[in-house]
Amino acid sequence: MEATREIYWNVNHGLIWVMYLFAFLAVGACGFGFWKRLPMYRQAKPMERLDRLALRIKLMLQGALTQAKVLRVPEPGTLHAFFFWGFLLLFIGTLLIMLQVDFTVPLFDLTFLKGTFYKTYSIVLDIAGMVAILMLAGLFVRRFFVKPEGLVTKRDDYLAHALLFTILVSGFVIEALRMAATEVTVNPELARFSPGGLLLTPLFAGWDLGRISVAHKVLWWGHFFLAMGFIVAIPGTKLRHLFTDPANYLFTDLRPKGSIATIDLEDESAEQFGAAKATDLAWKDVYDADACTLCKRCQDRCPAWTTGKPLSPMRVVQQVGEMALNDPQGDLCRYVTEEVLWDCTTCRACQEICPVDIEHVNKILEMRRNLALMEGKFPGDEVRGAIANYEVNGNPFGLGWAERGAWAEGLDVVTLESGEPFDVMYFVGCYASFDRRNQDVARAFARICSAAGVRLGILGKEEKCCGEPPRKLGNEYLYQTMARENIEKIKGYGVQRIVTTCPHCFNTLARDYRELDFDIPVQHYTVFVAELIEQGRLQLAKGESFDCTYHDSCYVGRYADIFEPPREIIERLGGNITEMDRNRMESFCCGGGGGRILAEERVGTRVNVARVQMAGETRAPMLVSNCPFCLTMFEDGIKTGGYEGDMAAKDLAELVAQRLR
Known part of the structure; x- marks a missing residue:
């Protein structure tokens, strides 16, 4: 006897159209649910996130199918990933049934769910279903019994676990009823390839065929309508991340990490800089709230949250979504609170660990821009004083221009203004220029370069802060002012290569200045020194x-x-x-x-x-x-x-x- 089974056994084939009708309605309701959410995204500012589409599709497939970012945190990443793979295999199995029943058999009289392929199909799907149930049980215990600190549990979580458990378990019960009637006694060899159903068949020992038939039919349709209810519930609940998360991989930021939109400060038509309300943000910032799974990985790694500050990156993302949905013209900065916004160190730990590519930092920076540029607010008087020093002296300490290159006295370091030859320009930065402890670092780096036969050139009194701290505090105007002056000076001297000892200067010159027409190569000194050692130039x-x-x-x-x-x-x-x-x-x-x-x-x-x-x-x-x-x-x-x-x-x-x- 060839290994196979009757598709839709015990289900009135004349009623299959009912199944497809309700499936069509459920999918339509699901699509309509997402359609109703589109205006929430569209009210925000436009943003291009479909460029380099081939690469984006590749990233989407990699992210969704490999679950690599989910697995970066083994607990509970492993539970999530294996549940996803199990559920995905079950979905593929359902599609294969539809393919055979509705296409290959009526069109080509081709039955492929038979023989070795059917045995493989059957055992793979049963194992996938059992793995999915075990993983879901693990997630259930973690959420409702272990209860990790900070894990938010909502109505959606109860609904999702109840629906998924019921759908998965009822599927095995239905299989067991079918097997009790058609395989266990008739074809026990084939029954071994359905271990999940076989495990439950003893429950129905002694049942006659009529009783099995009724139970199977009732459960089959109950299982079907539960599945349809699950589909309908997706867009209106946390379950929406089944679709929004893969799409978020598609919409990921392909710019260099840490890129920030450069404001056109000369746009006379602009009435608002930064984000005062949800509609001032980009649509991706609003969409992120729907992609967020509330896994709290970002919160767990946030240095502010960990040290007792009120900032939770996860909560900020949710607050943006709440305002976009309920009060799009409301005061976003006050809803999130100024204290939360100023607590961020922009360390990017939240974004790197996020399993679904949510962008936390730039949301906060856009709100900071509103506070700084539109309301003139800063974290405290000490910051206001430092900003004033930047404006007057180009550094946060308020020290004079002439002192900026004093640290280099007695070293083989030349100022670009002198016209003497140099090999590499050293962008020193404010702390290495003025802070005594960090001046030791600047002198050490200069001695390293001299020992390697590399002569450094510096701007000296012509250098200003790269502008990074003011920019991260929201003062885009001050950043661009200092950045453009630095760029003009550097280009004027025909500099070919730049090295910095400050990572903040490095990122700003190497990445942010690019949007201000600056294309000179920039290196952080750790890479530069490693190259000198590798080349044998530094003994x-x-x-x-x-x-x-x-x-x-x-x-x-x-x-x-x-x-x-x-x-x-x-x-x-x-x-x-x-x-x-x-x-x-x-x-x-x-x-x-x-x-x-x-x-x-x-x-x-x-x-x-x-x-x-x-x-x-x-x-x-x-x-x-x-x-x-x-x-x-x-x-x-x-x-x-x-x-x-x-x-x-x-x-x-x-x-x-x-x-x-």
């Missing part, structure tokens, strides 16, 4: 080995994906790195990004102290970083965190300079 003396822990600064690590060069340099120097639990892409912010270096922390634990405590847990006597903001924050965190005498903060450039041959 390092062997010394005693040392123990340390290494901090991946956000703007070198998550923003620029530079993880290994700094570690390779430390190892070449004889360093033994004990990694902190939060390292590489999972690194924890120092607390200085997003302009927070200028602001006081008034709520919760200080972020820098929290990071220093993580370093302290490694028991390493040295905390190595590669960013002036990080070094400044760690010096303070070591003092206030009680680690003086037990730990020293060092910049990687200082370690290299100590080992120059």
Whole structure:
């Protein structure tokens, strides 16, 4: 007997049209539900997210089918991923039945669900269904019994679990009833290829055919209408992410990481800068709320939330969606609250861990722009004072122009204004120019370059802040003013290559300045020094080995994906790195990004102290970083965190300079 089964056994074939009618109505209702949500997206500003369509489709398929981003957090990512794959296989199995019944048999008299293919089909779908039930049970226990802190449980969660459990379990019960009547005694060999149904057939031992037939028919139609109800419920509940999440991979930002829209400040028709209300944001910002699964991964990794601040990236995304739906012209900044908006360090940890490519940071920056440009607001008086110093002196300290290049006295560093030849321009930045502790880093980097035969040129008194801190605080006008002046000076001197020791300067010059017609190559010094060593131009003396822990600064690590060069340099120097639990892409912010270096922390634990405590847990006597903001924050965190005498903060450039041959 060839392995196969009667499709729609015990279901009146004359009523199949009823099944298709309700299926059509359910799919139509689902589509209409999504259609009704379109005006919510359309009321926001336009944004191009369908360019490079082939690449976008590839990313969508990769993201949805591999579940790679979901699996980055094994718990509960594994449960979600295997549930998805199981459910997907069941859906494909249903489509194959439709294909055979409605196309291949009536059109070509071709039955392909038979023989070895049918056996494979049957066992794969049964295993997929059992895996889906087990994974759903795991998710159920996690949500309703384990209850991780911060996990939001809503009515939708009860509905989703109830519907999915009932649909999956009833499917196996229906299979067991069919098998009890047609396979267990008639063809037991074939029954082995349906292990899920076979497991339940003992429940119906002793039932006569009539009783089995009635139970099967009632359950079959009940199962069908539950499935149709599930489809109808999708757009109006959390279940919508079944469609919005794959689409969000399609709409992902293909620009370099951290890109921010550059405002046309000369547009005389513009009446609003930044986002005062939901409709001031881009449609993708509103759409993200529908894609959000409330998994709280972003919240768990947010340094502000972790240290007791009110900022939850997950909540901000939801608040944007709530305002767009219920009060699109309402005061968005007050709904989210100013305190929440100023707490963000723009570390990007939320976006990197998000399994569905939600963009948290730029929403916050757009609201900050409204606060700064339209309302003249900043986190505190200390920030207002720093902004005034930028405006007058081009640096946050309020120090004079002439002092900007004083750190380089006695070193083989020339000012571009002098006209002397140089190999690479060093964009020094404000902290390395004026802050005494970071001046040591600038001098160390200069000595490294001299030892490698690379002569540095600097703008000196002609350099201004790159503009990154004011920009991240919402002051786009001040950023563009300083950026354009820097660009004009740099281009005027015919600079061919730039290196920075500040990750914030690096990202700003290498990425943001591109929108202001600046195309000169820019490198962070960790990559530059690694290249010098690799090329044999920089000779390092062997010394005693040392123990340390290494901090991946956000703007070198998550923003620029530079993880290994700094570690390779430390190892070449004889360093033994004990990694902190939060390292590489999972690194924890120092607390200085997003302009927070200028602001006081008034709520919760200080972020820098929290990071220093993580370093302290490694028991390493040295905390190595590669960013002036990080070094400044760690010096303070070591003092206030009680680690003086037990730990020293060092910049990687200082370690290299100590080992120059």
